[in-house]
Amino acid sequence: MRAAVTALELSHFRSHKRARLALDGRPVAIHGPNGAGKTNLIEAVSLLSPGRGMRRAGAEEIARRPERLGWKVWAEIEAEGAPHEIETRAEAGQSRSVQIDGKTVPQVALARVLRVLWLVPSMDRLWIEAAEGRRRFLDRAVLSFDPGHAESVLDYEKAMRERNRLLKDGVRDAHWYGALEGRMAQAGAAIASARRAAIERLMAAQDETETAFPTADLALAYPDDTPEEAEALRAGFAAMRARDMAAGRTLIGPHRADLDALWRAKGVAARDASTGEQKALLISLILANARALAAQGGAPPVLLLDEVAAHLDTRRRAALYDEICALGLQAFMTGTEPGLFDALDDRAQRIEVTETAGVSQIRNET
Numbered sequence: 001m002r003a004a005v006t007a008l009e010l011s012h013f014r015s016h017k018r019a020r021l022a023l024d025g026r027p028v029a030i031h032g033p034n035g036a037g038k039t040n041l042i043e044a045v046s047l048l049s050p051g052r053g054m055r056r057a058g059a060e061e062i063a064r065r066p067e068r069l070g071w072k073v074w075a076e077i078e079a080e081g082a083p084h085e086i087e088t089r090a091e092a093g094q095s096r097s098v099q100i101d102g103k104t105v106p107q108v109a110l111a112r113v114l115r116v117l118w119l120v121p122s123m124d125r126l127w128i129e130a131a132e133g134r135r136r137f138l139d140r141a142v143l144s145f146d147p148g149h150a151e152s153v154l155d156y157e158k159a160m161r162e163r164n165r166l167l168k169d170g171v172r173d174a175h176w177y178g179a180l181e182g183r184m185a186q187a188g189a190a191i192a193s194a195r196r197a198a199i200e201r202l203m204a205a206q207d208e209t210e211t212a213f214p215t216a217d218l219a220l221a222y223p224d225d226t227p228e229e230a231e232a233l234r235a236g237f238a239a240m241r242a243r244d245m246a247a248g249r250t251l252i253g254p255h256r257a258d259l260d261a262l263w264r265a266k267g268v269a270a271r272d273a274s275t276g277e278q279k280a281l282l283i284s285l286i287l288a289n290a291r292a293l294a295a296q297g298g299a300p301p302v303l304l305l306d307e308v309a310a311h312l313d314t315r316r317r318a319a320l321y322d323e324i325c326a327l328g329l330q331a332f333m334t335g336t337e338p339g340l341f342d343a344l345d346d347r348a349q350r351i352e353v354t355e356t357a358g359v360s361q362i363r364n365e366t
């Protein structure tokens with residue numbers, strides 16, 4: 001099975017006024033000077049999945065300055081043998097809309113067509129900073145296994161926001177809480193069980209032969225006491241009302257879960273590993289994710305690796321490229337120097353991005 005973006009078109013997307021790329025499914029090595037528009041290009045690919053993309057940007061931020069007109073990303077993709085067209089756009093002042101094969105659909109529908117995983121420089125401190133980033137990282141892995149996860153997360157968050165408003169307003173009438181807690185319990189139990197299942201699959205997909213990345217060695221820790229039975233979770237929310245009201249927010253549930261990793265051979269938690277090692281841990285998890293999907297015969301994810309190559313030593317870089325090629329992944333990789341991708345030879349498609357007067361220019365080199 002294969003999953004790849006075969007054509008990509010951007011209009012008024014950040015520094016790209018109009019750009020079109022023809023892609024052949026090989027990894028894509030994107031090089032060019034600082035500020036040329038390389039990250040902007042792969043951010044467009046990240047918007048072929050539900051949510052705000054790899055920069056978590058609002059639609060108005062993406063609109064090309066100075067015009068600030070609407071923007072559009074159009075892509076032709078091949079997923080599990082079938083071609084699809086995805087178009088996502090935002091008119092000026094509006095939120096983004098999505099069409100798949102000409103039909104307007106909710107954003108969450110994207111997860112059923114294409115799986116996209118990314119590593120970006122802002123994730124360098126993922127293991128150290130707040131749990132929210134780690135939950136988001138885990139949820140992307142879950143989404144790749146279980147596209148229904150996006151709906152559960154949206155349902156849960158929406159009901160929780162309403163419950164939190166009641167708590168803040170000091171509403172005591174049990175009647176108002178019942179229905180919201182029921183919805184949170186249904187969605188929350190589904191989230192908890194999908195996350196646990198995904199962690200098991202990631203652990204099972206660790207590669208014993210891999211040496212450059214510590215996958216065989218990685219123990220994922222998932223501190224979360226959310227019950228997987230909706231009824232038990234509903235009872236938990238009801239029992240917590242008084243304490244939650246004092247805090248002004250919901251104190252239990254899957255929105256409080258965390259993810260950590262222990263590098264067993266070294267005996268260190270991810271947050272205590274070196275910067276490069278922390279990056280290697282994230283790469284390991286993404287590769288394990290791709291392997292797990294391949295193991296069940298599913299389409300692998302498209303990877304977006306922003307400025308990853310420059311941070312790896314030569315041995316790890318070569319190992320990453322070998323693994324990407326062995327798994328048949330379409331990985332979009334950026335770096336300032338074309339030499340960073342030399343070890344890929346003709347196994348990758350090369351793209352140069354430059355900038356003239358604030359407008360990005362793209363050159364498809366092969």
Ligand SMILES: Nc1ncnc2c1ncn2[C@@H]1O[C@H](COP(=O)(O)OP(=O)(O)OP(=O)(O)O)[C@@H](O)[C@H]1O
Nearest residue numbers: 014015034035036037038039040061062063064065
């Ligand atoms: N909405 C926008 N309209 C126009 N230009 C934008 C917009 N948002 C960002 N830019 C410009 O895009 C450029 C950054 O592009 P990008 O982040 O893709 O660079 P890059 O090639 O990845 O560079 P680096 O190697 O430094 O990471 C900046 O010059 C920035 O001002």
